[in-house]
Amino acid sequence: MSELLTAEGLHLHFGKVAALDDVALEIHPGEVVAIVGESGSGKTTLLRVLAGLMPPQQGQVLYAGEDVHAMGEAARRRLMRSDWGFVHQNPRDGLRLRVSAGGNVGERLMAAGARHYGNIRAEATEWLKRVEIDPARIDDMPLQFSGGMQQRLQIARTLVTRPKLVFMDEPTGGLDVSVQARLLDLIRALVADLGLAVLIVTHDIAAARLLAHRMLVMRRGQVVEQGLTDRVLDDPQHPYTQLLVSSVLAA
Amino acid sequence: MYVAVKGGERAIGNAHAWLDEARRGDPALAELDVAQVEQQLGLAVDRVMAEGSCYDRGLAALAVKQARGDLIEAAFLLRAYRTTLARFGASEPVETGAMRIQRRISATYKDLPGGQVLGPTFDYTHRLLDFALAAEREAVAPAPEGVADPAPMPRVTELLAREGLMRRESRSDAEPPDLTRDPLNFPVPRAAWLQALARGDEGFLLGLGYSTQRGYGNSHPFAGEIRMGEVTVEFTPPELGFAIELGEIVLTECQMVNQFAGSKSEPPQFTRGYGLVFGHGERKAMAMALVDRGLRAEELGEPVDAPAQSQEFVLYHCDNVEATGFVEHLKLPHYVDFQSELEKLRSLRQEAGQ
Amino acid sequence: MTEASIEAGYNFGYLDENTKRMIRRALLKAVAVPGYQVPFGSREMPLPYGWGTGGIQVTASIIGADDTLKVIDQGADDTTNAVSIRRFFNRVTGVATTEHTAAATIIQTRHRVPEAKLREGQVLVYQVPMPEPLFRLEPRVAETKRMHALADYGLMHVKLYEDIARHGAATTSYNYPVLVNQRYLMSPSPIPAFDNPKLDRMPALQLFGAGREKRIYAVPPWTEVKSLDFEDHPFQPARADAACVICGARDSYLDELIVDDSGKRHFVCSDTDYCASRPPVQDAAA
Numbered sequence: 001m002s003e004l005l006t007a008e009g010l011h012l013h014f015g016k017v018a019a020l021d022d023v024a025l026e027i028h029p030g031e032v033v034a035i036v037g038e039s040g041s042g043k044t045t046l047l048r049v050l051a052g053l054m055p056p057q058q059g060q061v062l063y064a065g066e067d068v069h070a071m072g073e074a075a076r077r078r079l080m081r082s083d084w085g086f087v088h089q090n091p092r093d094g095l096r097l098r099v100s101a102g103g104n105v106g107e108r109l110m111a112a113g114a115r116h117y118g119n120i121r122a123e124a125t126e127w128l129k130r131v132e133i134d135p136a137r138i139d140d141m142p143l144q145f146s147g148g149m150q151q152r153l154q155i156a157r158t159l160v161t162r163p164k165l166v167f168m169d170e171p172t173g174g175l176d177v178s179v180q181a182r183l184l185d186l187i188r189a190l191v192a193d194l195g196l197a198v199l200i201v202t203h204d205i206a207a208a209r210l211l212a213h214r215m216l217v218m219r220r221g222q223v224v225e226q227g228l229t230d231r232v233l234d235d236p237q238h239p240y241t242q243l244l245v246s247s248v249l250a251a
Numbered sequence: 252m253y254v255a256v257k258g259g260e261r262a263i264g265n266a267h268a269w270l271d272e273a274r275r276g277d278p279a280l281a282e283l284d285v286a287q288v289e290q291q292l293g294l295a296v297d298r299v300m301a302e303g304s305c306y307d308r309g310l311a312a313l314a315v316k317q318a319r320g321d322l323i324e325a326a327f328l329l330r331a332y333r334t335t336l337a338r339f340g341a342s343e344p345v346e347t348g349a350m351r352i353q354r355r356i357s358a359t360y361k362d363l364p365g366g367q368v369l370g371p372t373f374d375y376t377h378r379l380l381d382f383a384l385a386a387e388r389e390a391v392a393p394a395p396e397g398v399a400d401p402a403p404m405p406r407v408t409e410l411l412a413r414e415g416l417m418r419r420e421s422r423s424d425a426e427p428p429d430l431t432r433d434p435l436n437f438p439v440p441r442a443a444w445l446q447a448l449a450r451g452d453e454g455f456l457l458g459l460g461y462s463t464q465r466g467y468g469n470s471h472p473f474a475g476e477i478r479m480g481e482v483t484v485e486f487t488p489p490e491l492g493f494a495i496e497l498g499e500i501v502l503t504e505c506q507m508v509n510q511f512a513g514s515k516s517e518p519p520q521f522t523r524g525y526g527l528v529f530g531h532g533e534r535k536a537m538a539m540a541l542v543d544r545g546l547r548a549e550e551l552g553e554p555v556d557a558p559a560q561s562q563e564f565v566l567y568h569c570d571n572v573e574a575t576g577f578v579e580h581l582k583l584p585h586y587v588d589f590q591s592e593l594e595k596l597r598s599l600r601q602e603a604g605q
Numbered sequence: 606m607t608e609a610s611i612e613a614g615y616n617f618g619y620l621d622e623n624t625k626r627m628i629r630r631a632l633l634k635a636v637a638v639p640g641y642q643v644p645f646g647s648r649e650m651p652l653p654y655g656w657g658t659g660g661i662q663v664t665a666s667i668i669g670a671d672d673t674l675k676v677i678d679q680g681a682d683d684t685t686n687a688v689s690i691r692r693f694f695n696r697v698t699g700v701a702t703t704e705h706t707a708a709a710t711i712i713q714t715r716h717r718v719p720e721a722k723l724r725e726g727q728v729l730v731y732q733v734p735m736p737e738p739l740f741r742l743e744p745r746v747a748e749t750k751r752m753h754a755l756a757d758y759g760l761m762h763v764k765l766y767e768d769i770a771r772h773g774a775a776t777t778s779y780n781y782p783v784l785v786n787q788r789y790l791m792s793p794s795p796i797p798a799f800d801n802p803k804l805d806r807m808p809a810l811q812l813f814g815a816g817r818e819k820r821i822y823a824v825p826p827w828t829e830v831k832s833l834d835f836e837d838h839p840f841q842p843a844r845a846d847a848a849c850v851i852c853g854a855r856d857s858y859l860d861e862l863i864v865d866d867s868g869k870r871h872f873v874c875s876d877t878d879y880c881a882s883r884p885p886v887q888d889a890a891a
Binding site for chain 3: 360362364369374377379403413464512
């Protein structure tokens with residue numbers, strides 16, 4: 001199967017600090033890839049560069065053979081509205097807080113050209129159910145939702161147009177542990193159901209084990225180790241990976 | 252040090268003498284009479300009365316003359332005088348519904364009882380400099396006078412309210428707070444912010460009101476009614492126990508009609524923004540009404556995110572006497588603070604260089 | 606040219622010829638890209654901003670000695686602002702003015718489109734207070750420019766969706782946004798939504814001037830202008846359900862007049878020329 005997205009030779013420095021130091025990766029359709037590492041390792045920067053939100057100083061990112069950073073903003077936004085999705089760590093960055101839950105889910109459909117109110121509403125209702133939000137709350141504002149509900153709404157809003165590739169930045173980051181587990185289960189089910197490719201950034205090794213087929217370990221802007229999730233976690237080669245895995249086990 | 256202080260005294264004395272000379276201007280020209288200011292620069296006098304929150308045309312005219320036409324300085328002078336006056340009591344509420352109208356317009360109805368009265372307005376004049384005014388003129392012919400419509404002039408907002416389309420204001424006979432006696436204690440009730448806006452800076456409120464029209468705090472306003480004219484001021488001396496007329500003052504009142512989307516408990520309806528100022532101050536009354544409606548966002552369950560919707564932002568910054576004092580205080584010596592900053596900056600740069 | 610009747614010391618049309626040329630260039634661009642807001646070097650005018658300075662500059666730039674000008678505000682020729690603007694052009698151009706829609710070559714308007722169908726060769730000049738149709742949803746102009754560039758109008762549909770979800774219908778009654786030539790979202794200026802259908806494939810040239818916001822835009826003749834809606838909630842222009850007390854019209858937009866202190870109301874045509882062109886209602890029938 002050919003790659004959906006590939007990146008090679010990515011460099012990005014902030015002053016003397018290397019956020020990305022010769023990073024390369026590829027992701028195939030339907031594949032879930034986790035990027036793990038401590039904060040400051042460069043993983044969120046990598047996600048932003050891959051999603052076209054931030055240009056690298058060197059290297060390129062190709063989506064379906066097209067250079068993401070060379071295309072115009074219009075084309076990139078079109079991609080973001082159609083083939084791609086982005087789930088922010090803080091749901092408030094990915095939702096319109098003063099637009100109803102239904103409007104939030106419907107926005108992407110409307111941006112994609114949907115012009116039938118009844119159909120948009122039916123689709124929004126369906127998606128609220130899928131992310132386990134009571135459809136009776138379709139006209140409520142996300143401000144009235146709990147953090148976990150807001151995150152599930154953000155996921156519904158992102159997935160409603162069935163994107164091919166979804167970027168997730170610490171999607172369970174700000175949530176309680178019990179809520180995190182439920183959300184991870186939901187994400188896993190949806191991803192499998194829809195056959196999505198997902199690039200997920202997380203510092204949570206357990207989350208990576210649950211969701212990801214493959215994983216990349218980052219440290220100081222470099223990918224120090226990568227491979228199938230089980231292999232990396234059960235038989236870590238790089239000392240830094242060993243440290244990461246053991247600190248999880250110890251915790 | 253002793254010498255420096257004496258030098259300061261002489262400098263101040265000389266500066267004030269120069270100010271006096273500059274104020275007088277060319278001595279070959281006749282000196283401006285306070286009565287002329289009062290009569291011929293009437294709108295400047297009105298603005299100073301409003302922002303000085305003291306209704307006295309003669310004193311306001313004197314302040315304008317003394318301030319060389321600097322209207323904020325004039326309002327400052329008037330306020331400083333006002334504060335020395337003994338207070339005998341508060342008037343009865345004035346009834347603007349019984350105003351003797353000089354001007355009354357509605358932008359919401361083409362015709363309505365009492366009609367549209369344009370009055371002495373710049374509206375619909377073409378702003379072409381009139382060089383005839385630069386020359387000596389013969390006496391100005393009196394304006395043609397129509398027959399006053401004796402019909403009462405109901406308020407547009409009341410007509411809408413009777414139909415249930417305008418949200419009723421809650422009525423209260425409670426004594427309103429007096430911001431000249433008690434400091435604002437946030438959040439403040441509407442009666443307090445209306446007082447603050449009524450004496451607030453016209454330019455500041457104009458800019459804020461304008462911002463609500465450009466999307467920073469949507470209010471969808473219509474000028475339901477603007478009226479200007481004389482109202483009677485009454486006072487009830489405790490020893491008499493009934494109200495007596497003290498005289499008449501000119502007021503400008505604006506009632507804006509604004510959209511309101513409704514909430515879970517209320518159907519959609521219109522709401523009002525209210526402006527009232529001393530004298531003929533239409534721009535100020537309108538701006539005040541826009542800002543008043545902006546400040547009601549919280550009460551009406553609307554998002555509060557624009558500057559004109561923030562009580563503290565608006566009320567702490569609308570008073571031009573306070574604002575000019577603090578901005579201009581930057582002219583005062585800050586030698587000591589600055590010296591400590593200098594030393595700090597030098598030491599930080601030295602550390603950074605190492 | 607009737608130079609003699611022009612206010613002494615002023616150029617024909619008040620603006621100097623270079624300014625007119627600059628505005629005409631902006632107009633040409635606007636016509637070439639229907640619905641796109643063209644920035645222009647709006648000048649200080651002798652009437653206040655918000656009172657029609659954009660429309661006046663557009664009219665001043667296209668008017669010639671042979672033109673016949675009609676000026677309306679709220680549909681009427683006799684409203685104070687219309688009188689003032691007509692007088693202004695009379696002073697600075699001396700061109701013929703008319704109250705008859707059919708007799709005018711240029712019609713400057715605030716808040717209405719005439720009831721009578723316009724024809725090819727006529728120009729309708731709108732006075733526009735806020736050219737940006739998205740400003741209530743997004744006040745930052747830099748952001749709305751990007752949204753137009755990318756035709757990213759999902760937000761506008763979200764607003765419509767929210768209206769229907771909450772109130773069962775669109776709540777916008779005037780300045781109802783339209784999509785021009787299937788590309789640019791445009792403010793039709795604060796005309797009642799009732800007038801929106803008249804913009805669609807209008808034979809006359811429509812020019813829009815916003816002086817304070819310094820934007821010009823246009824709809825060329827016969828261009829598609831579609832009011833935003835959903836397939837299952839089609840756009841519905843509304844008017845008061847009443848007849849004009851003067852001419853009996855049931856197809857025109859009506860002004861509501863309050864005729865007494867008890868709140869009794871009458872309705873009359875807002876388009877005074879249209880009303881006058883129709884036979885009056887017989888008193889017996891009224």
